Amino acid sequence: MYSEKVKQKVAKSSLYGFLITVSLASLFPFYWMFVMATNSNETINQTPPALIPGSELVTNFQNVLGSIPFFRTMLNSLIVSTSITLGVVLLCSLAGFAFAKIPFPGRGILFVLILGTMMIPPQLGLIPTYFIITELGWLSDLKAVIVPGLMHAFGIFWMRQYIASAVPDEIMEAARIDGCSNFRMYWNIIIPTILPAFATLGIIVFMQIWGDYLWPLVVLKDQSMHTIQVALRSLMDDRVKDYGMILSGTFWATVPLIIIFLLFNRMFIKSITDGAVKS
Numbered sequence: 001m002y003s004e005k006v007k008q009k010v011a012k013s014s015l016y017g018f019l020i021t022v023s024l025a026s027l028f029p030f031y032w033m034f035v036m037a038t039n040s041n042e043t044i045n046q047t048p049p050a051l052i053p054g055s056e057l058v059t060n061f062q063n064v065l066g067s068i069p070f071f072r073t074m075l076n077s078l079i080v081s082t083s084i085t086l087g088v089v090l091l092c093s094l095a096g097f098a099f100a101k102i103p104f105p106g107r108g109i110l111f112v113l114i115l116g117t118m119m120i121p122p123q124l125g126l127i128p129t130y131f132i133i134t135e136l137g138w139l140s141d142l143k144a145v146i147v148p149g150l151m152h153a154f155g156i157f158w159m160r161q162y163i164a165s166a167v168p169d170e171i172m173e174a175a176r177i178d179g180c181s182n183f184r185m186y187w188n189i190i191i192p193t194i195l196p197a198f199a200t201l202g203i204i205v206f207m208q209i210w211g212d213y214l215w216p217l218v219v220l221k222d223q224s225m226h227t228i229q230v231a232l233r234s235l236m237d238d239r240v241k242d243y244g245m246i247l248s249g250t251f252w253a254t255v256p257l258i259i260i261f262l263l264f265n266r267m268f269i270k271s272i273t274d275g276a277v278k279s
Helices: 002-037 041-045 057-067 070-101 107-119 122-136 143-149 153-166 169-177 182-193 195-210 214-219 228-233 243-278
Strands: none
Touching (some): 002 243, 041 243, 057 243, 070 107, 070 143, 070 182, 070 195, 070 228, 070 243, 122 214, 143 214, 153 182, 153 195, 169 182, 182 195, 228 243
């Protein structure tokens, strides 16, 4: 009996030790970025490299502010990422509700076709989408990034699967008997049930859009309309690379992602664990 308890404690300690090690290894790149953002270029290039933060964080960030309109581009990224995230969460939840709970002709075929678009590389649609944006007169306008980003096949798939497993058909049938319309069922039954799925999809989409570089580079010609990723790329000088300045801008551009995750991580974890229990 005693040896069994010892084995359980050893196994538990080993598991926690493994998880702590993996967590520290995952956080190290962010810490390393912060270290480089606080040191001068000479310190970064020395051997062995510095492993503790320096005193150049303010100086490096001032250099960033002198090179790019940092706060303007951060605001652009915030507008684009927030607009697309809210739009995707709303549209995908509506579509997922329809595919999961509302029978209509061709529902299965249409759902398979939507899933099939996930196998098409987004780069293939770059040229035709660019022509459409040009015809609409949206070049150098944030609408050119926001509107195409509202189409999200994975979001529809995620919401459909979550709603199908989280909302019993009996509740939907009872609501129909009581005279509820489809939209009222969506508003009063579906939304309160799938809030964790909202958080999960929102985090995924926000991080994806925040880090997007190619499409904003193509359609946002005006420098004042650049997103943060496009602006950070302009810090890379072909002749002299100030790594302290570059990593300082990158570090502060990463902070909003950390804040978003910390705000919604409980709901994110809940949606994952709920899915594991239901499956």
